Amino acid sequence: MQINLNNVGKRFNLEWIFRNLHHEFIAGNSYAITGSNGAGKSTLLQIIGGALTHSEGTISFLEKNTNTIIPAEQMYKEISIVAPYLELIEEMTANEFLVFHKTFKRFHISIEDMLLKVGLQSAANKQIRYYSSGMKQRLKLAQAFFSNSSILLLDEPTTNLDNKGILLYHQLIEEFTSNRIVIVSSNDEVEYEFCKEIIRLN
Secondary structure, eight states, X not given: OEEEEEEEEEEETTEEEEEEEEXXXXXXXXXXXXXXXXXXXXXXXXXXXXXXXXXXXXXXXXXXXXXXXXXXXXXXGGEEEEOTTOOOOTTSBHXXXXXXXXXXXXXXXXXXXHHHHTTOGGGTTSBGGGSOHHHHHHHHHHHHHTBOOSEEEEESXXXXXXXXXXXXXXXXXXXXXXXXXXXXXXXXXXXXXXXXXXXXXX
C-alpha cells in the first residue's frame, strides 16, 4: 500500500490551514505529524482517513505491487484510526462492540485474545459507559491495532493512558505494525519516538 499526497491543502472558510503538501507514505514505514496547535495535524490525519475532504490537490491510494489506484470509497476497509474525538458505542459491552466492528473489518486474532492483550478481559461484558477513560482508550487501541487494515492512523494515541497503558501502546506498535503504514499525529515524543520520518506543519 502507498499513499501519495500531491499539492494537498485545506482551508476552513477563507483561512488556509496548510497548503502545497507533497508526501509519499509507504507500507512498512512510520510517520509523525507534528506542529503547533492549530497547524492542522488532526485535520491532515482526518483527510488521509477520509473523514474530511481536502480543498485542493489530490490524494491517491495505490496497491503495493501493481500501483493500481484503489477507489477512495473502498479504502474504509484498509484504514483504522484511534483518536480522542471518535466515540465508542457506550450502550454496548466491549464484546458486543468488537463483534459489531468485525462486520466492517476482520481481526488478526480472536476477540477474547484482543481483550486479554489490552487488559480488558475482566470487563468484557460490562457496558462501555461504565469504563474509565483509560479503559476506553485501550478499547480504541484494540479495535484499530487488531484490525486487518494496512493503514493505521493514530491521533494522540496515549490520551488518558497511565504508564502501563503507554507501555502497552509501544508493545502494540512493535508487534502489529511491521507491514503497515503508520501515521501518528502528536507533539508528544513518547507517542512517535519510533517513527522513521517526521512531517512538521507550521
